[in-house]
Amino acid sequence: DVKVTQSSRYLVKRTGEKVFLECVQDMDHENMFWYRQDPGLGLRLIYFSYDVKMKEKGDIPEGYSVSREKKERFSLILESASTNQTSMYLCASSSFDRGWRNEQYFGPGTRLTVT
Amino acid sequence: DQQVKQNSPSLSVQEGRISILNCDYTNSMFDYFLWYKKYPAEGPTFLISISSIKDKNEDGRFTVxxxxxAKHLSLHIVPSQPGDSAVYFCAGRGSQGNLIFGKGTKLSVKP
Structure with a gap:
């Protein structure tokens, strides 16, 4: 059974704090992704990674960085949290296979509130 | 510039009837299109996909x-059930394997 886990379901941080969101997948997937979901805006891609130590900017990378030191783990870092980063953060992974079942598997999400 | 558009933020359907969710796209380079379903406080789950070289794909009650x-795709759910009530996201897969999502349509199926 495929599994993507995220370190926290709910997180409250103060403005200016450094925040780490962790994601782990157990499917040996090459690709991993970080999205944020906001009402009326859908899912927006922040960063993604094809392989260990590889990263690519998504649509909204500003204010974020990522780290992928191991294949199964992809971390999202908010260097200095701001209130406009209050959101639901979703991690996903997928296989490198580009066949028809190349869907992304999502974690349960982390609801981050920055006060 | 939205590459994937879901113009209906919400849809309400009676149980047993057909639900039709629509999606338009502008990027001709998408090679696959996927539909995801999302319940509150959960991550999206994959529902069904279609290759850009096909015009139809069916899986049980779900057909895309x-x-x-027309750069248009639709998801048909027949018959609709109350458990189908969720937010549905349409996504196109880009050349790098990344997904570009629409804003979602909230489906409510009333008993």
């Missing part, structure tokens, strides 16, 4: 239709 000339 693709009209490439």
């Amino acid at each position: 239709f693709l009209n490439k000339s």
